[in-house]
Amino acid sequence: MPISFAPPGDKAALEEGLAFTPKFDRDGLINVVAVGAAHGEVLMVAHMNAQSLARTLETGEAWYWSRSRQALWRKGETSGQLQRVVEMRTDCDQDALVIRVEVGGDGGCCHTGRHSCFYRVVAATDGSSVRLAADA
Amino acid sequence: MPISFAPPGDKAALEEGLAFTPKFDRDGLINVVAVGAAHGEVLMVAHMNAQSLARTLETGEAWYWSRSRQALWRKGETSGQLQRVVEMRTDCDQDALVIRVEVGGDGGCCHTGRHSCFYRVVAATDGSSVRLAADA
Numbered sequence: 001m002p003i004s005f006a007p008p009g010d011k012a013a014l015e016e017g018l019a020f021t022p023k024f025d026r027d028g029l030i031n032v033v034a035v036g037a038a039h040g041e042v043l044m045v046a047h048m049n050a051q052s053l054a055r056t057l058e059t060g061e062a063w064y065w066s067r068s069r070q071a072l073w074r075k076g077e078t079s080g081q082l083q084r085v086v087e088m089r090t091d092c093d094q095d096a097l098v099i100r101v102e103v104g105g106d107g108g109c110c111h112t113g114r115h116s117c118f119y120r121v122v123a124a125t126d127g128s129s130v131r132l133a134a135d136a
Numbered sequence: 137m138p139i140s141f142a143p144p145g146d147k148a149a150l151e152e153g154l155a156f157t158p159k160f161d162r163d164g165l166i167n168v169v170a171v172g173a174a175h176g177e178v179l180m181v182a183h184m185n186a187q188s189l190a191r192t193l194e195t196g197e198a199w200y201w202s203r204s205r206q207a208l209w210r211k212g213e214t215s216g217q218l219q220r221v222v223e224m225r226t227d228c229d230q231d232a233l234v235i236r237v238e239v240g241g242d243g244g245c246c247h248t249g250r251h252s253c254f255y256r257v258v259a260a261t262d263g264s265s266v267r268l269a270a271d272a
Contacts, residue, residue: 001264015248020258020266031181033169040176045167045232057258057266090268091253092246096181098254110228112151117227118234122156122193128137130156130193132226 003054008094015092023095024050029065030097034109036116037086037100043109044117046075048097060085062101080105139190144230151228159231160186165201166233170245172252173222173236179245180253182211184233196221198237216241 008014008021022030029047036043048056052063052072062083066073076082083101090097103109110117114135123133144150144157158166165183172179184192188199188208198219202209212218219237226233239245246253250271259269 003261003266004264006265018256018268018270020268031167033178033181035178040178042169042171042176042178042234045169045227045234057261088258089254090256090258091181092248092250092255096253097258098178098181112228114228117232118225119228120154120226122224122226122233125139125193128140129142130139132154132156134154 003057005050005053011093014094020090021094022050022053022090022097023093025095027067029067030095032062032064032097032099034062034083034099034101037102040100041116042118043101043103043115053097056085056099057088062099076104079108079111081108083109139193141186141189147229150230156226157230158186158189158226158233159229161231163203165203166231168198168200168233168235170198170219170235170237173238176236177252178254179237179239179251189233192221192235193224198235212240215244215247217244219245 006021008023024030028049032046032048034043046064049065052065055063062075064073082104085099085101087100108115119135120132123131142157144159160166164185168182168184170179182200185201188201191199198211200209218240221235221237223236244251255271256268259267
């Protein structure tokens with residue numbers, strides 16, 4: 001039977017219940033944080049819609065929704081950097097997900113070639129503007 | 137001089153530049169992932185607007201934007217669970233932030249009393265529906 005998601009219940013059900021009723025936003029999306037399974041470092045932040053979330057649960061591989069392409073996005077399909085989901089968690093109000101992933105291919109995640117998308121630190125203010133510092 | 141944010145530049149500037157030009161969504165918000173400074177575990181996912189982001193950078197404490205209350209939200213103001221920001225990172229397209237925080241008070245984060253908001257694992261499908269499992 002294909003996976004489907006019931007609409008969110010009341011506050012008590014959302015916070016303390018054991019039914020997974022993800023709260024999609026008005027675009028039908030939920031925030032997803034992918035962390036590396038080995039060390040727990042944050043790799044990327046992306047979105048899923050109900051279809052990609054169901055497919056992720058069915059296949060054990062991360063499928064996102066690409067907002068720029070408005071299309072289902074099997075992460076790593078072209079790069080080989082597939083993400084095998086070893087754990088998925090949801091938060092108190094079920095409007096965000098954290099997935100722990102084992103990354104295929106060369107183990108990278110970011111389309112720029114870095115291991116993680118978060119390769120720059122917000123470093124210092126310079127007058128009224130703010131500078132970034134890249135990882136070595 | 138108060139901190140302000142220039143509008144995002146082109147793809148190259150966003151991805152490889154060292155100017156921090158956060159990309160706010162159509163509600164003026166950016167996704168923020170708070171992780172514990174000591175172990176890097178994901179504590180919560182929330183949002184900042186330009187004002188709360190500037191205040192976070194100015195004070196070194198996490199200020200969010202509460203979508204439910206439509207108000208600036210100094211995290212921990214009533215609970216004592218203030219978040220001291222020891223590092224802020226942005227991602228390739230500068231539309232998400234990760235902050236490493238040291239938590240004050242009893243060290244918790246979630247309004248339900250848990251250490252982290254992600255206290256439930258998306259566990260198993262039961263027919264077409266999906267069940268959660270709570271941490272012990």
